[in-house]
Amino acid sequence: MPDNPTTQKTEKIVTKLLTNTSRQYTESAHAEIFNRLIHTIRNFNLKAERTERFVLLLATAQVILAIAQIYLGFVQFR
Numbered sequence: 001m002p003d004n005p006t007t008q009k010t011e012k013i014v015t016k017l018l019t020n021t022s023r024q025y026t027e028s029a030h031a032e033i034f035n036r037l038i039h040t041i042r043n044f045n046l047k048a049e050r051t052e053r054f055v056l057l058l059a060t061a062q063v064i065l066a067i068a069q070i071y072l073g074f075v076q077f078r
Helices: 010-019 023-076
Strands: none
Touching: 010 023
8 A cells, every 4th residue: 555645745755656556646646746736835925925015014114214304305495
């Protein structure tokens, strides 16, 4: 009986798939690889959302500082 793909490392699954003849293992391995891919993409999207919010916050701060600098420039030359 072949190993359970959910307990194997991705490299071992791929290596076994390249030499495998068992259809049951192949289908399980493909399902596990896609599950890992979906999980990786989901994690990437969550990290990208956090980064996007942070960059938006920095851009907002930059706009506020630019407005303050313009205001102080006008006040100083009055």
